[in-house]
Each structure stands twice: as structure tokens, then as C-alpha cells.
Amino acid sequence: MDDWCTSPERVPAQRQADRWMFLIEAARDLRTTGAIAPSGRALARALTDPVRAQGSRPLAVLEVGAGTGPVTRALIPQLSRGSRLDIVEANPRFAAQLRRLVAGHPDLVPTSGRVRVHETFVEELDTDQRYDVIVSGLPLTNFAPDQVERIMARYLDLLHPGGTLTYFAYLGTRRARALTASRAEARRHAAVDEVMAAYQRAHATGRWTVWANLPPAHVWHLRRPRVSAQSSERRLAEARR
Structure with a gap:
């Protein structure tokens, strides 16, 4: 496994504004915001690596x-x-900021329309599109185990066979919750870890540690098999044993 690390750098005004907005939204609802700071550059680079790895072909x-x-x-x-990017964000204030980002991004002016922001939950995304890469920033460890199962199943359903899902998990969250949370909360967190571990055993192609993030995080790459859905479900069931 590789480690990602960068030297400290001056934080530009946009990143400072993002951090303040994250703090405000975390105060509103930490369960859906999931963090008190946006992803750093090193984490963003690790999450988007599967896009860079596929070169110049449309994705x-x-x-x-x-x-x-x-x-x-x-991203x-x-x-x-010729590529397409769909962005899913359920928080209306974040979605509005993302629309402004897309509308004003200089790299999108010649090809406007290839990036769309969907203000919804991924389980409710109305699309027939299948994706080569899915990048997840959802705080999965903040959700109930059955909700995590639905989200992960949805991700695999939305991927092309052979497509890659990339997501992150903060280091040390289970230990921290075991020390500070109620027993019920600690059990919920452990159950989510078990759900994710089954998907990792069945589909993971790599894991990287990003130390230059607040807090540090693991980045996982999972791949949808180039086999039938039935075979994929059988593989996942075996990984849960």
C-alpha cells in the first residue's frame, strides 16, 4: 500500500471559505455533513486517481x-x-455552491453542459447512465448499516462492469467512538465497518493512506466485476462469511 503526503501550503481564500461553510453545515447536521473540514488536496488527488489513470478516453x-x-x-x-460528470449533493446550500462552481469554471466554458449538479440522494438519482468511475464523499460511517448497504449496492449497480468506485474513511474513527460514544452508537459503527469490510474483501483493488489531510484517511478503490450480477452477489455473500 502507498502513502500520499504533501508539504504544508498556504490555504487560499476559497479553501478558507469552504472550511467555514463546512463548520456551519456540520453544526446543522454532522450526520450528513460528516466532517468539520473539506477534503484536502492530497485526499482529492487520491480519490480522483482512477480518472487520471484512464488517460484521454471519454469517461x-x-x-x-x-x-x-x-x-x-x-476532477x-x-x-x-467527450467526458461527462454528474455531481450528486443532497445538501441544498452545498448544491447551490456547486452550481456556481460549475457555471464559473474556466475549463467548462467550451463544453458547457457536460457537468450537471443533482440535488438529491444517490439512492434516488433518476438515471439510466452507467459510470466508469464513481467518487464517493459520503460519510458512510455516520449512517445506519442498512442505509450503507443500500448505498453500496446502488454504487455497484451504477458502475459499468469493470468500473471503479473510490471512497475514503477517516483513520481512528471506530476507536474514538468506542471511547466517547454510547454503546448503541459504538455497535452501529462496528456494524457499518462489517458491511464495508465485506465489500472490500469482495471488490477492493487497493487502499492508500493519505496523511496530509485533516483528519488522515484511507482511500479505497473497489471494482465492479466483469461478470453477471448474480455472480457478483455470490462473491459478496462469500465475503460476508
Whole structure:
């Protein structure tokens, strides 16, 4: 496994504004915001690596839980001609900021319309599109286990066979909750970890540690098999044993 790390850098005004907005939204609802700071550059780069790895061929990309857009800003310059980016964000204030980001992004002026913001939950996204890469910023460890199961199943359904899902998980959250949370909350967190571990055993192609983030995080890449849905479900069931 590789480690991603960058040297400290001056935080530009946009990133400072994003951090303040994250703090405000976290105060409103930490369960859906999931963090107190947006993803740093090193984490955004690790999450978007599957897009860069596929070179210049046109791709269909889905970003879920985009927040204030730090990963979106890393994704847009990587889109080759003919690519498509769908952005899913349920928080209306974040969605409005993402629309402004897309409308004013210089890399999108020649090809307006290839990026769309959907203000909805990914489970409710109305589309027949299948994606080569899905980048997830959802705070999965904040959700109930059955909701995590529905989201992960939806991700695999939305991927082309052979497509890649990339997502992150903060380091040390289970230990921290075991020390500070109620028993019920600790059990919920452990159950979510079990759901994710089954998907990792069945589909993971790699895991990287990003130390230059607040807080540090693991980035996982999962791949939808190039086999039938029935075979994929059988593989996942075996991973849960």
C-alpha cells in the first residue's frame, strides 16, 4: 500500500471559505455533513486517481456527496473531451455552491453542459447512465448499516462492469467512538465497518493512506466485476462469511 503526503501550503481564500461553510453545515447536521473540514488536496488527488489513470478516453464519472467542491475542482481538469460528470449533493446550500462552481469554471466554458449538479440522494438519482468511475464523499460511517448497504449496492449497480468506485474513511474513527460514544452508537459503527469490510474483501483493488489531510484517511478503490450480477452477489455473500 502507498502513502500520499504533501508539504504544508498556504490555504487560499476559497479553501478558507469552504472550511467555514463546512463548520456551519456540520453544526446543522454532522450526520450528513460528516466532517468539520473539506477534503484536502492530497485526499482529492487520491480519490480522483482512477480518472487520471484512464488517460484521454471519454469517461462517465459520478461524484456523490461533493460538499463544497474540493474534489470536484480536482476532477474537472481531468475530464477528457467527450467526458461527462454528474455531481450528486443532497445538501441544498452545498448544491447551490456547486452550481456556481460549475457555471464559473474556466475549463467548462467550451463544453458547457457536460457537468450537471443533482440535488438529491444517490439512492434516488433518476438515471439510466452507467459510470466508469464513481467518487464517493459520503460519510458512510455516520449512517445506519442498512442505509450503507443500500448505498453500496446502488454504487455497484451504477458502475459499468469493470468500473471503479473510490471512497475514503477517516483513520481512528471506530476507536474514538468506542471511547466517547454510547454503546448503541459504538455497535452501529462496528456494524457499518462489517458491511464495508465485506465489500472490500469482495471488490477492493487497493487502499492508500493519505496523511496530509485533516483528519488522515484511507482511500479505497473497489471494482465492479466483469461478470453477471448474480455472480457478483455470490462473491459478496462469500465475503460476508
